[in-house]
Amino acid sequence: MKKILITGATGFVGTNLKESLNENEIETLNIRYVPNQKIEIKADVVIHLAGKAHDLKKVSRANDYEEANFELTKQVFDAFLQSSASTFIFMSTVKAVADKVEGILVENIIPNPKTHYGITKRKAEEYILNTQIFEGKRFYILRPCMIHGPNNKGNLNLLYKVVNKGLPWPLAAFKNERSFLSINNLCFVINEIIKNEFIESGIYNLADDEFLSTNELVKIIASVSNKKNLSLAIPKGFINNIAKMGDLIKFPLNSETIQKLTENYRVSNQKIKNAIGIEKLPHSAKEGLERTIKSFIKQCNT
Template sequence: MKSILITGFSGFVGKNLSTYLSNYFSQITPLSLRNSDWNINLKGDAIIHLAGKAHDTKNTSDSSEYFKVNTDLTTQLFNAFLESEINDFIYFSSVKAVADEVSEILFEDIVSNPKTPYGQSKQKAEQYILSKEIPEGKRVFIIRPCMIHGPGNKGNLNLLYNVVQKRIPYPLAAFENERSFLGIDNLNFMIKEILQNKNIESGIYNFADDEFLSTKELVKIISSVSNKENLSLAIPKIIINGIAKVGDLIKFPLNSETIQKLTENYKVSNGKIKSVIGIKKLPNSTREGLEKTIKSFIK
């Protein structure tokens, strides 16, 4: 395999993945779906479809936009793939395409029940892909990553980092949760293994690091790496939930969805992808990946 086409090339994952894969493949090419002629003379060995509308936690986006981008564009791209001579199609969906809450551990065979337009748009794209017969010689992968982080990422980890730096006490230490993270280095490694190993069969694969961590533990790691005192506070949950309801009404950052994301249990199994790759552990531990990300904030 030599030529890899990547949509969403300019995004956080796209930049990191393209740089990483360039060490193993001779040609990494951006594929912009904004160009009207993107589907003309589509050639390559694999398509990695990263482009999409991300989840808006402030809920200010029009619901229809999620379906236009995450569902309709994916459908068009997948149809073009089926008609092309390209062998592999890797679609980056999301764990949120199947579940907004996880009571135990999320496996690939869960019955999908997304609640948000973001998750529903990703689910519909998955359903379309799975409804099509795959021609002989082609492989199709649906990747469901959990929360991705790494150097250059400006998501919730950066928000928590700024809280620690400003010596604002983390108020949610009363919540005991376990959740999965996905370091960009582990993501890159798993995609490279899929592309290189033709014995890995088409299917749905969760992407997550090996270990689970609580948000409270995450704040401790951020404090330790940045040499700041851990000022976490265990404010009673009933008070926090009251603040969240007020935040919902006045569009305050500390709203119900933000608190849920910070305190929810969301454990994702990565056993299936490790099994087909043939490994027991991913290259980087959860803590190692988080420490690398946090150090990049300091720089």
């Protein structure tokens, strides 16, 4: 049994992680950045989840991300170095590397983040990587892609609502491949890191084993929801023209929306699997997504 300190434990990831680590002694720390604050750590393992994620409404200031994702991480990591804790796990993101991916994203690609979210997460990564680590301590920078799981309220929930209402999916003409990450696979990896002290410190991408297209995702949602799959292959040129109009009149179907729904974003998880010593993660992308959709259905029926 280890004593584990989790920051940001009240969120989606933190809630699931606490449950998966329940054989250990769990301590949580709700914390925000305050200049010169002193953080005392009395634990074996520190899992730093606290931070600021994407702002879909685009009302946050750049400084909000700087403080939550960079300055706070510095404070927590410095406290870890001064403590007796042996393991530090930082939840970064693939967006610290790239907003668009040509080919498959691997760990040694030179980072080029574009958003305040990605830029500040990358700054935190650089601080950890460039700080001298004392003997007997190890660190892990985890870069998850889009995380899914029961009761997650992200973009999958929005897509589920479209299918559940019987609305047609108009972008079937676009072919893409995306990586997802089951919350169960995320918790599995963190458990393995904590238990296996021979896993080398460093950066690791986290993703399910399989790539899925948005069209396949729509099919999964329709199947689990017992709804008819109303996918329409409307010509790309027509969709792109509508998107350009949406840019001008603030219509929901705009160029940014189309890009997010139809882009390729494939992430390799081979490095972490090699480090753990496994060929496959325990949960397939399809299994995890089905569990996620079933939770949406349950929510709608309660």
